[in-house]
Amino acid sequence: MLLTTGLGLAQPAFAQNRPVKLTLVSYAVTKSAYERIIPKFVALYKKQTGQTVEFQQSYGGSGSQTRAVIDGLNADVVHLALGADVDQLQSAGLVKPGWEKRAPNNAIVQRSVIAFITRDGNPKKITKWTDLIKPGIKVITANPKTSGGARWNFLGLWSSVLQTGGNDAKARQFVAQVLKNAPILPKDAREATDVFVKQGQGDVLLNYENEVLLAQSKGEKVDFTIPSVNFSIDTPVAVVDRNVDRNGSRKAAEAFVKYLFTPEAQTEYAKAFFRPVNPTVAKQFSKQFPAVTNLSNINKFGGWDVAQKKFFANNGLFDQILLANRR
Structure with a gap:
């Protein structure tokens, strides 16, 4: 018997109550946003799949975080300061080519200047x-x-x-x-x-x-x-393919990445003063951010x-x- 979820997942019914462990590795200044985003995702995932997600989180400089993942830090999802850092994970065989196309907005989840x-x-x-x-x-x-x-x-x-x-x-x-x-x-x-x-x-x-x-x-x-x-400081998010396949956490990891682009998560980024990539949320918070008339x-x-x-x-x-x- 398969259970079809609102997040587009199909899982064996007996797996509903088995906790899923996800490790998020991100660059330092995102911590204030994820303190709000993660509990909301956990509640939604539980409601829609019956499964509990338990998160471990690691924050630090993007370059050092990238090296840590290459050296064995068991990240399921990374949110790094540079696309070049995710490219390093790809070169190390941890992330499959085409990672930008497997998430909305070419995987750019929020912005700053x-x-x-x-x-x-x-x-x-x-x-x-x-x-x-x-x-x-x-x-x-x-x-x-x-x-x-x-x-x-x-x-x-x-x-x-x-x-x-x-x-x-x-x-x-x-x-x-x-x-x-x-x-x-x-x-x-x-x-x-x-x-x-x-x-x-x-x-x-x-x-x-x-x-x-x-x-x-x-x-x-x-x-x-x-x-x-x-x-425009465009920061990407990606699933770490080698790790999620080894950990059996791919579906939850992909659901989490998908959730980060929802209005609910984008609102929390905006509350932490990152410029949201969702146009509706960006409009709602437009007065919060100084105008930039010439943005490259x-x-x-x-x-x-x-x-x-x-x-x-x-x-x-x-x-x-x-x-x-x-x-």
Whole structure:
């Protein structure tokens, strides 16, 4: 006898009450969203299938989380900061090719943009990308060789020139000038924040918009600007094929990924200050997010495979710029 569920699943009736264990591995700043999303999914799945889902969760830097999964962390579902990180899992044989097409919206589950965090009152009047190359401005951003968030920042810097009529040569010159204004390149976004906030270094910190809005919602005083020319930080979700097949958790894992695109889950992302990808939910929360009139994305660079090789691989443009700056 098979039980057909509202999530499009068919299961043996005797399996209804057998708990399903799922491990979600995600990048650090999503934790506040999943604290709300997971209980809602568990309740819905129980109602529609009769099964209980028990979650284990792991949060950390996207790059370190990716390496942990490759090294054996038994993730059923990953939500990472970069499509390039999921591509690494694919290269390691953990995720099957075509993972982007097996979830809605090419697997992009939520978005953010780049924010400029400044000192109280913004004394240096830093509001746009070109302000970052003014004499005496100190910029804090992490190292894109070790930080996923810093890769978004780097692409935002580069793209800001292309979006305003410049070419690659001008973009390279601009990014080189910004990096000359960076006194240190911390290893990840959290360390970059500590350098800016706790150590008091720098005039401006490049960070995720959602982190800034979340801090503000908790009553913290944050001076920040969302540049109207910006870059869409598109973060993907994927089922880890090798693990779910070994764990017998594929159906629950796929149902969870599908659920993340529902209005209910998208609303919880929005409440955690991520820009939802569901158009209806995005409209409902539009007043929460500063307007961005000129928004680019990774597709303008040919996707992550192309961008990774061009900018961040050994001897790529980032390495070339740093080497030239030292001369």
